[in-house]
Amino acid sequence: MSQSTRYPKEVILKDHREIIMKPFEESDQDKLLEFYKNLPILLRWFLKEDPDDAIVIKKWIDNQKEGKAFSLIAFYEDRIVAHGTMLQRLFGGRRHVGRLRIMVAPDFRRLQLGTWMIFELLRRGMEMGLEKIRADFVVGLDDSAIEAFKKLDFIEEAVLRDYVKDEKGNYYNYKILIKQLHKELSDF
Amino acid sequence: MTHPNQKILIWPAGECNITIKSFCSPDDIASLSLKDTFVESSNYNPILSKKESLISASLQKDTNVTIAYTDERKIVGISILQYPSREERWVKIENRVMMEVSVIEVATKWRSKGISKKLFELLFEHPLKEYRIIYMVGYSWTWDVAGTDLSIIQYRNMLINLFSHFKFRIYLTNDPNVLLCPENLFMARIGANISEKVQMKFKWLRFNLDN
Numbered sequence: 355m356s357q358s359t360r361y362p363k364e365v366i367l368k369d370h371r372e373i374i375m376k377p378f379e380e381s382d383q384d385k386l387l388e389f390y391k392n393l394p395i396l397l398r399w400f401l402k403e404d405p406d407d408a409i410v411i412k413k414w415i416d417n418q419k420e421g422k423a424f425s426l427i428a429f430y431e432d433r434i435v436a437h438g439t440m441l442q443r444l445f446g447g448r449r450h451v452g453r454l455r456i457m458v459a460p461d462f463r464r465l466q467l468g469t470w471m472i473f474e475l476l477r478r479g480m481e482m483g484l485e486k487i488r489a490d491f492v493v494g495l496d497d498s499a500i501e502a503f504k505k506l507d508f509i510e511e512a513v514l515r516d517y518v519k520d521e522k523g524n525y526y527n528y529k530i531l532i533k534q535l536h537k538e539l540s541d542f
Numbered sequence: 543m544t545h546p547n548q549k550i551l552i553w554p555a556g557e558c559n560i561t562i563k564s565f566c567s568p569d570d571i572a573s574l575s576l577k578d579t580f581v582e583s584s585n586y587n588p589i590l591s592k593k594e595s596l597i598s599a600s601l602q603k604d605t606n607v608t609i610a611y612t613d614e615r616k617i618v619g620i621s622i623l624q625y626p627s628r629e630e631r632w633v634k635i636e637n638r639v640m641m642e643v644s645v646i647e648v649a650t651k652w653r654s655k656g657i658s659k660k661l662f663e664l665l666f667e668h669p670l671k672e673y674r675i676i677y678m679v680g681y682s683w684t685w686d687v688a689g690t691d692l693s694i695i696q697y698r699n700m701l702i703n704l705f706s707h708f709k710f711r712i713y714l715t716n717d718p719n720v721l722l723c724p725e726n727l728f729m730a731r732i733g734a735n736i737s738e739k740v741q742m743k744f745k746w747l748r749f750n751l752d753n
Contacts, residue, residue: 480693
């Protein structure tokens with residue numbers, strides 16, 4: 355299906371700023387790197403990879419080319435202000451489970467931008483044939499995101515106690531939320 | 543009286559010919575039957591099951607009721623392009639700029655024969671097409687996927703393909719009904735003569751904001 359039917363998509367945020375959402379492309383690498391470099395360490399120390407590293411961003415591009423991921427970026431004017439990814443394993447018993455990751459710039463939080471990104475990525479997850487979507491959060495840091503995901507029918511499936519540790523040695527609980535995707539409507 | 547823009551197309555759909563007629567008048571509709579094809583044979587609830595609703599729509603200003611029917615005058619497909627009702631947010635753009643594809647439906651046995659595309663061809667042969675923003679709202683819970691091999695998201699993609707053929711694009715909106723399910727769909731076609739100002743209003747209205 356033609357991407358031009360779908361993207362770019364405009365969103366007007368609650369504060370009236372206009373955002374353009376589109377799939378992440380190779381030409382956006384530098385801007386995405388800049389986005390992550392500008393994020394306070396508080397918002398990214400718990401990630402599995404360091405997005406402040408150009409090699410990591412390049413790997414994300416490769417994942418997308420190989421069909422392991424779909425990445426969406428949100429622009430405000432010329433700046434990336436949010437990045438979301440739906441990851442899929444191409445092999446094994448977890449092929450039907452997608453992993454959703456979203457990062458929003460601090461000055462664009464609480465404006466529903468994250469919710470718009472989740473909606474877009476959920477639709478993509480359905481098209482990828484996924485049955486469950488998993489999203490992970492650090493309790494105490496991601497609390498507003500946890501509430502937003504729960505409003506979109508993500509269910510709390512597990513809490514791993516003291517699972518992540520920051521540079522000062524503080525431990526945080528780690529929460530796993532799952533959303534079931536349905537291929538068809540019920541007959542009820 | 544026949545509408546000056548009425549078009550009639552004969553379409554070979556399998557074993558028999560289907561007549562597709564646009565701008566159907568109340569008399570045209572009165573001479574056709576919904577009974578066998580839509581009312582009694584459906585295992586789902588069609589959007590329209592009474593001719594009175596079609597006749598009522600055909601009497602509205604600028605409305606195009608395009609119908610596909612058999613030689614036995616049995617209706618097998620319906621599409622309607624009309625102005626939105628007063629409670630819809632889209633009426634906030636003045637001068638009746640917005641028009642909705644409120645119905646597109648083909649009877650179960652007559653699907654996959656290209657009828658919906660032909661219905662659309664005549665539906666969009668509307669004299670005001672380039673002066674209107676034509677939109678559609680797709681609610682996944684109304685899609686009749688039973689009897690097809692399609693999942694909800696595949697059915698959605700089929701609709702996107704169908705509408706994009708007629709230059710519709712997906713737009714985001716915070717319309718609460720659209721947001722109820724991620725599968726729901728809002729698409730629109732902006733006519734060539736729609737001013738920048740009206741396009742801007744449409745953009746803001748999609749998010750229920752005044753600019």
